[in-house]
Amino acid sequence: MREQVIINENLSLRRTDAGARFVCACGHDLADGSTNFKEACAVRESPTADIGEGYASFAVEMAAQMCFREFFCPDCGARLTTEVARVGDPYLWDTAPRL
Amino acid sequence: METAQNVVWDGIVRGYAPPDVLDIDPSLTLQTAEAAEVDPITYEVIRNSLQNINLEHGSTIQKLSISPITMIVRDFQCAILTEVGDVMFLGPYLLYLGNTLGLTTKWILENRSASPGIEDGDVFLSTDPYVGSSHQQDTGLTSPVFWGSELFCWVSNSVHYSDIGGPVPGSFCLMSQDIWQDPPCFPPMKLAEGGKVRADMEDLFLRQSRLRDTVGMDLHAALAGLSVARGRILKLIERYGAETVKAVMKRTLDAGERAFQEKLDMIPDGRWSERVYTEASVPGDPGIYVSQINITKEGDTLYIDNEGSSPQVGSINNTYAGLVGATLAPLTIMLAYDLGGVSGGVSRRVKFRPVPGTITCCDYPGAVSAAGVFNMPMVVATATGAVAKMVACADPPLREKAIAMADAQAYGGWIFSGLNQYGQFFVGMSAGMAAGAIPASPGRDGVDTGGLFWVPGMEAANVEENELAWPVLTLYRRENSAGAAGAGMYRSGVGAEEAWVLHGTDHLDSQIYMNESFVKNQGLLGGNPGGRAFHRLKQQTDAAAQLAAGTVPQGLDQVSGDEVPLFYKGMPAVLDPTSMWTTNLPNFAGYGDPLDRDIAAIQIDLTDGKLSTKDALKVYGAVVNEAGQVDVDRTAEQRAMCRRERLAAATVGVSHA
Numbered sequence: 001m002r003e004q005v006i007i008n009e010n011l012s013l014r015r016t017d018a019g020a021r022f023v024c025a026c027g028h029d030l031a032d033g034s035t036n037f038k039e040a041c042a043v044r045e046s047p048t049a050d051i052g053e054g055y056a057s058f059a060v061e062m063a064a065q066m067c068f069r070e071f072f073c074p075d076c077g078a079r080l081t082t083e084v085a086r087v088g089d090p091y092l093w094d095t096a097p098r099l
Numbered sequence: 100m101e102t103a104q105n106v107v108w109d110g111i112v113r114g115y116a117p118p119d120v121l122d123i124d125p126s127l128t129l130q131t132a133e134a135a136e137v138d139p140i141t142y143e144v145i146r147n148s149l150q151n152i153n154l155e156h157g158s159t160i161q162k163l164s165i166s167p168i169t170m171i172v173r174d175f176q177c178a179i180l181t182e183v184g185d186v187m188f189l190g191p192y193l194l195y196l197g198n199t200l201g202l203t204t205k206w207i208l209e210n211r212s213a214s215p216g217i218e219d220g221d222v223f224l225s226t227d228p229y230v231g232s233s234h235q236q237d238t239g240l241t242s243p244v245f246w247g248s249e250l251f252c253w254v255s256n257s258v259h260y261s262d263i264g265g266p267v268p269g270s271f272c273l274m275s276q277d278i279w280q281d282p283p284c285f286p287p288m289k290l291a292e293g294g295k296v297r298a299d300m301e302d303l304f305l306r307q308s309r310l311r312d313t314v315g316m317d318l319h320a321a322l323a324g325l326s327v328a329r330g331r332i333l334k335l336i337e338r339y340g341a342e343t344v345k346a347v348m349k350r351t352l353d354a355g356e357r358a359f360q361e362k363l364d365m366i367p368d369g370r371w372s373e374r375v376y377t378e379a380s381v382p383g384d385p386g387i388y389v390s391q392i393n394i395t396k397e398g399d400t401l402y403i404d405n406e407g408s409s410p411q412v413g414s415i416n417n418t419y420a421g422l423v424g425a426t427l428a429p430l431t432i433m434l435a436y437d438l439g440g441v442s443g444g445v446s447r448r449v450k451f452r453p454v455p456g457t458i459t460c461c462d463y464p465g466a467v468s469a470a471g472v473f474n475m476p477m478v479v480a481t482a483t484g485a486v487a488k489m490v491a492c493a494d495p496p497l498r499e500k501a502i503a504m505a506d507a508q509a510y511g512g513w514i515f516s517g518l519n520q521y522g523q524f525f526v527g528m529s530a531g532m533a534a535g536a537i538p539a540s541p542g543r544d545g546v547d548t549g550g551l552f553w554v555p556g557m558e559a560a561n562v563e564e565n566e567l568a569w570p571v572l573t574l575y576r577r578e579n580s581a582g583a584a585g586a587g588m589y590r591s592g593v594g595a596e597e598a599w600v601l602h603g604t605d606h607l608d609s610q611i612y613m614n615e616s617f618v619k620n621q622g623l624l625g626g627n628p629g630g631r632a633f634h635r636l637k638q639q640t641d642a643a644a645q646l647a648a649g650t651v652p653q654g655l656d657q658v659s660g661d662e663v664p665l666f667y668k669g670m671p672a673v674l675d676p677t678s679m680w681t682t683n684l685p686n687f688a689g690y691g692d693p694l695d696r697d698i699a700a701i702q703i704d705l706t707d708g709k710l711s712t713k714d715a716l717k718v719y720g721a722v723v724n725e726a727g728q729v730d731v732d733r734t735a736e737q738r739a740m741c742r743r744e745r746l747a748a749a750t751v752g753v754s755h756a
Contacts, residue, residue: 002367005367005492006492006498007491007492007624008491008541008624008625008690008691009588009691009692009695010625010691010692010695011624041751042745042746042749042750042751043749043750043751044745044748044749044750045750048617048618048628048631051583051584051618051627051628052582052583052584052586052627052714052717052718053582053583054582054583054584054630054631054633054683054685055583055584055617055618055630055631057614057615057616057617057631057633058614058664058665058666059378059616059617059666059667061385062378062385062387062616062617062667063616063617065387066376066387066617068628070745070749072742072745072746072749074746074749074751076742077741077742077743077745077746078625078692078694078695078742079625079692079693079694079745080624080625080692081622081624081625082621082622082625082626082627082628083374083621084376084617084618084619084620084621084628085374085376086376086387086389092372092373092374093372094371094372094373094374094484094485094488095369095371095488095492095624096369096370096371097367097368097369097371097492098367098368098369099367
């Protein structure tokens with residue numbers, strides 16, 4: 001039986017008295033393990049062209065439909081995950097390990 | 100939308116998904132008997148011999164083919180398959196083609212064993228993506244190997260042929276709305292009988308092509324590969340006996356399955372997904388579409404579905420064979436890296452539950468010819484993201500085998516046609532991806548221009564080889580910087596850029612160029628996404644005058660002229676003697692929070708000139724002093740401030756469910 005699943009250096013799924021919980025390395029209890037942890041994050045959404053040099057294109061209207069999302073621990077500001085998405089699309093529930 | 104339970108996956112209406120037990124005509128006898136015991140030394144000798152036979156099959160194709168895409172880039176695959184079409188050994192070539200060979204072979208067993216029959220010396224040719232290929236250009240040849248009157252095994256290959264007909268040179272038909280606007284689609288037919296090539300069938304295939312001679316030479320290279328492999332296998336059987344060789348084949352597959360299961364044991368159960376966006380179902384279409392792959396792990400089995408993918412549309416579709424091949428490629432790299440190409444055991448533990456009628460698993464008559472440079476890389480990338488997130492959750496050391504996403508849609512780089520410097524019509528395919536970039540992994544940086552991981556044997560052509568084959572002059576080929584693109588706690592390897600002018604001709608048409616409207620390459624678990632693949636063109640430049648004066652322009656911004664706005668899947672771009680153009684293979688995806696990147700790693704990139712002081716600060720929060728050294732204390736302060744700024748700019752508690 002697993003006690004935890006390390007997802008990356010800042011995020012893990014841990015067995016607790018309250019069940020499986022997503023927890024940040026800073027100790028912040030982020031979310032229930034059966035949910036999309038992104039919903040509990042602090043989220044910054046910005047144009048993809050703002051990521052850095054070379055991301056901008058001639059297709060400004062099409063690029064304007066897309067965004068870059070950064071999901072942070074709301075306590076320490078660690079970036080837990082990112083996604084490029086169409087503006088308004090739901091956060092992708094992409095990481096759902098079970099203990 | 101229909102589900103997998105109520106559709107017929109027959110290779111005609113929908114992609115072919117073979118049943119667990121094939122329906123083979125009883126007139127065909129399979130060799131299934133195997134020796135009860137094989138001593139360990141004999142086992143290893145035979146196993147390695149089979150692996151080397153397959154490698155020799157591949158090297159034969161590579162040596163005898165004449166198109167650069169096969170000879171140098173190695174856009175092909177070869178395999179040895181069991182008597183029922185399970186892939187035993189794959190070559191180190193285009194991985195997603197591996198399983199398509201198994202699908203085609205199984206379809207032949209079910210649909211050709213009664214008529215026209217399967218006999219010794221036959222070679223079947225297929226261009227049908229609904230039977231088992233990624234697109235028509237990846238034409239498959241598969242040949243039964245008989246021992247006596249029994250079918251012992253199969254040898255098979257799939258080669259990308261430079262032009263197999265259809266409306267446009269190169270056969271990538273971006274305007275297609277259905278398969279009838281694509282190049283011809285031939286279900287498996289007998290190209291050879293009794294060891295002799297049928298002239299009528301060879302002509303039927305070659306007659307479609309604008310490049311009959313080139314495609315004909317490559318076709319015979321593929322036939323030679325089959326012949327070499329078949330001959331070597333028969334000699335192995337002569338020496339050790341059919342039942343002993345068969346026992347080794349079966350036990351090798353069983354061992355591969357066990358090794359794969361051992362890795363699955365290190366991964367928790369759960370579900371992982373990836374989503375990649377693409378644009379333009381046909382040129383001019385402003386729409387945006389979704390490719391999604393989901394992996395559910397339950398015990399010792401992986402279940403793959405594509406729920407969330409957009410309905411099939413225009414020319415941006417993949418068949419079931421494409422979906423399977425694209426998913427097994429990253430699984431092979433991350434979870435079967437130690438099996439030496441034995442992929443059949445892996446396939447036993449991977450079950451597909453596809454949603455048909457989607458761009459990731461389309462129904463007939465969806466157009467698919469463009470998939471090779473657009474949708475196959477996209478689905479490979481999508482699957483890579485899902486597999487990488489799953490493997491990152493594994494116990495150490497397996498989690499370090501996760502690899503972030505490589506290219507999403509830039510494979511192929513640039514396809515062009517016209518008259519070459521020898522006055523002959525040609526179609527060129529510059530594999531801009533061949534230089535590659537290995538993306539980041541948990542625990543390590545990627546590899547700069549380290550190749551494309553899902554085509555392990557791929558090589559970039561030398562500049563001189565390109566200039567010999569095509570009427571172009573390369574101005575430069577150089578690595579990108581390690582800036583924002585692919586940044587992370589561990590960064591992606593960097594890609595490369597190349598620039599050209601015409602040489603020896605006064606006109607070429609660019610059929611395909613990769614100028615993405617937006618970045619598609621998703622970062623892994625906190626990493627930055629990869630860069631945007633771009634292709635830039637200037638007309639009326641002074642590049643020729645600069646060359647005449649002894650200066651080689653080192654950037655599009657260093658020449659005069661007018662930049663032509665190029666759009667993703669734009670119309671063919673005309674190149675003339677005043678043109679200068681560049682294509683950029685971007686860095687791929689990074690892993691983890693860039694603010695967690697080790698100071699020493701940043702210092703190395705600064706010292707090597709791969710990272711600017713400006714990007715060190717902006718991307719990594721690293722403060723560099725006047726001596727070019729990262730200031731540790733000020734960097735810690737800067738990073739703390741960056742984290743506070745993140746939260747100040749972020750929104751909490753806004754649901755997008």
